[in-house]
Amino acid sequence: MIRRPLRPLARILKARAEGANPDVIEAENLRLRHEEMRDRARVRAEGRLLVLGALFFFAFAVVGGRMGVLAGSEPSEPQVAGGGNPIISSRADITDRNGRILATNLETHSLYAQTRDMIDPRAAADGLAAIFPDLEAEELYKDFTGNRHFLWIRRQISPEQMQAVHEIGEPGLLFGPREMRLYPNGSVAAHILGGTKYGEEAVNAAEIEGVAGVEKYFDDYLRDPANEGAPLELSIDLSVQAAVERVLAGGMMLMNARGASAVMMDVHTGEIVSMVSLPDFDPNTRPPITQGDRADSPLFNRAVQGVYELGSVFKIFTIGQAVELGLLNGETMIDTTGPLTWGRFRIRDFHNYGPELTATDVIVKSSNVGTARVAMQIGAERQRDFLGELGLLEPTGLEMVEAPTGRPLLPPNWSEISTMTISYGHGLSSSPVHLAQAYASLLNGGTRVTPTLLRRTRPQQGERIVSEQTSALARHMLRQVVVRGTASFGEVPGYEVGGKTGTADKPTPQGGYYDDKVIATFASVFPADDPRYVLVVSLDEPVETSSDEPRRTAGWTAVPVAAEIIRRAAPLMGLRPDVDSLRPTGVTLTSN
Template sequence: MSRVKLSRQSAVRLADVNHMAVSEGRIRIRISLVIFLAMICVVLVRLADVALFSPDAHLRERPAAILDMRADLTDRNGVILATTLSSFSLYAEPSRIWNPAETAAALASIRPDLNVARVTKQLASDRAFVWVDRGLSPKERQAIFDLGHPGLGFRTEPKRVYPNAPLAAHLIGWTDIDLAGAAGAERAFDKRLGADNAPELALSIDARVQHAVTEELKASIVHFSALSGAAIVMDIQTGELIAFVSAPDFNSNAFGAASPEQRFNHASMSTYDLGSVFKPLTIAMVLEDKLATRDEMFDVHKPYKVLNKFIRDDHPSSVPLNLDFVLAESSNRGTAMLAQRIGAERQQYWLRQLGLLDRVPFELAESARPQIQKNWGEMATVTVSYGHGLSVSPLALVAAIGAALNDGVYVAPTILKRHATHRPETRRVFSSAVSQDLAEMMRLTVTDGTGRKANISGFGVMGKTGTAEKPMRGGYDTDRLVTSFVAAFPHSSPRYAMIVTLDEPKAVEGTHGYATAGWNAAPTAGAIIERIGPMLPGARDVPQFAANQMEAFQ
């Protein structure tokens, strides 16, 4: 019995010991859990303190600011066209704004373009942080600081600035508020300009030439009450665009205030039936294919009918004309005869070689494709030969004429300055002999033909007028014209090609009721050449200049 009693007592003692051990373990676990939870609470409290009450808390709430800079754009001579400067952006912490409406009104007194209703709504929101305005000047920043509102603050950010705006606005383009390229060269070279430590990028234009061309084009648009216009100067040996003007234009620093018409790039986006400026190309085609010779006579003095349509000349000749004077006197009849010899298939081949059936291959996205007829039969072949029925941009046409006069070699246009070591891609279109013949014929057009008003002494100007009626439903509108003059100089060694295009110019005093290219586009081109010729290397016609100097000496 005693042994059994001892065993029971031992079992009880063992149970008590086990129970005590379990109780102690549970207590330790609870203590550890309490300590762990306390530590978490401390961390959370600290995080909340840092996030909500730290002086820099609002900076962690704001959207990421623009920290990167952007490389400069310059003209070919180093003149800055686009640069990046520091500006100030205004933000607000709505919880610290006492009177949103009053604050918004005060800000609008300093920044008049602010929308008071929008800003009031922003300042009354429950957000921790809002951007109010960006691109403030130091003077505006100080004025807002002087308001003494504790809920307003500033962030220094880069801002894209165009010192010469609106000069070359369509070529340069602009960036958005975040410094991303949105149009023009800014868009075309966005990655290159935004790269770390990117060097400045030189464009092909000459700011002096661009300025002169812009002034003369705008003056002509006003004088002739035209809707718009374009003018381009191109180095046909390198493809560089020395001047690239579309009017009306706009201020790149305030592109948002510009109208769609102002922002539209007429030089490379507008497509027109450009009229008789196509005739030099048609003549080059027949000479290259040996379908005619320069001394062959054409009976342009007689009525000429194609299918069921009579081809008319604005100033009919009373005698037959050779090929030189078919161009100089701008005979539609003579050109139609040549087009029938070429034929539709061969004509399209040459136009494709000249880049007139495709988008111009240059850097800007703002480049329109031509408008091409679906049914290209005999009548289309005839009308296209003198510039009706195929709509192209002024840039496309000046590049094609440049090819015909650049020893017959096509060089694609570029808005980048060419370096001596960089050879542009080229393709031969016409032979050297045909190119030389065409240069002589286009020189005759300026000295003795429809382009007399563009004949500037000393530069051996070659050229061709072009007047086209605007298409309308069922035909063409004789009261709405597009006039152009395509030119090249110097005659002794063609280096520069240019085009001037005016949309719906009107007859004015001194034009005898005419609104055709010989009375508006040609004199505009002459005025431009007279101003820019002395600025351009290799622009003077050496034989003519020497003759003029000798005449002056005598």
């Protein structure tokens, strides 16, 4: 652009020639230049305003159109457009095999005090003592007026308690968000679940961590956000567990027992459908650990941690191994002449069974002498190897932190006398879970299974321990124990029950055995012709007192309790009774 000169020479000369003032020409030209610049700036500004107005109109049109679309559409939850998984901060639930809740979380609040912000410590202390009866008003007042600026009052409170604290009106009493672990079924499966406690705590958060049972064993899994809150699914059945606990508690009371345990296990998958230890506790208010004999504590898990000499339930292992080795069959005659003397030791039978019995009747009559003679033929080394294959010499590996403490107690020197006594369940201590595992492995067709608290959908493919023929013969022998032997009270109409009783004297702390204290055990399998489940019931120091003479043997104590458990639990597990076995035999009266 060519700018107009302010003092054009031609006009200056002309103005001078005419006698005019040349400065007027410069002023006029400067005015004209400014007007041109103002006009150009106005045009440029008007153009910019027009473009900006058009942009605002377009933006408002887009927003208005989108709002119209949303107003006319169906409501729906917004979806995350990007990838990635949400972070799950809470502890995962625990469920039974059918998805029913065993442990979950509940949102609640904690209560704490900021003493510097308190207006009336005395009124606050009195008010809290009225809401929480276990708190002392004077102790609270001392804390509120002392040197402490922060004070925990309650780790968790109920909504009703929270409202009551609100009504005190004290600004120094504050609340923090919390998650508490809730066990909605109370004491059901308490020893399996274990319990939790608060770990690291802050005003606005607290970490929940397991202290026992599967809560402790699977603590990392339950707290891992990568699992996206997927529940831990256990093998137990809540309905069966509740039924077994109810029956076992009643049996424990009727038999005047100090404690009791029951283990029900699938013989093919190794799943523990029910495991009970009594006395028990409520994991919502887990009691503290007590001093003294741990067996007196409700926290003690008798089914897993309790190792006992279980008595004659071991005899089927001895006879089964002898059959597998080809040393005898079901009809082989065995010398039962007693007592059997070994050094200063004498082995006797509960009754005099005569000079000899068949191998089957050694189990049916429960002859210590006959079993010991068979064990002498087997030998210590082969006996130990066989019991090891059944899992009776090592901890079970069950998914509980208590499982390693249930280590079997073995003789320091596995001598010939040890071989003889172990053959009928003395001299080796193991837990009820060990016994359930061994019975399942022997009776399921002869393949080893390991117990588990996790749900499985397929049978275990364990190593073969005995042949199918040996397993079938062992089941037949156990069935005869119920039909005509020491476990006649174990018969359950419609379910072919087989099993073996065991009554073992309890050892004294000083050595030797009590005369009037026993561990009574019944290890059973049902149905015996096509085994599905093994049930082990054990009573600590039972006494049956319905007659003048107190009776402590398993046939009078543990067997009736086990039979009632099977009667209650079998239908819950989908086992239909055998209709043929329920039909009456002989001549019956019918109406026309």
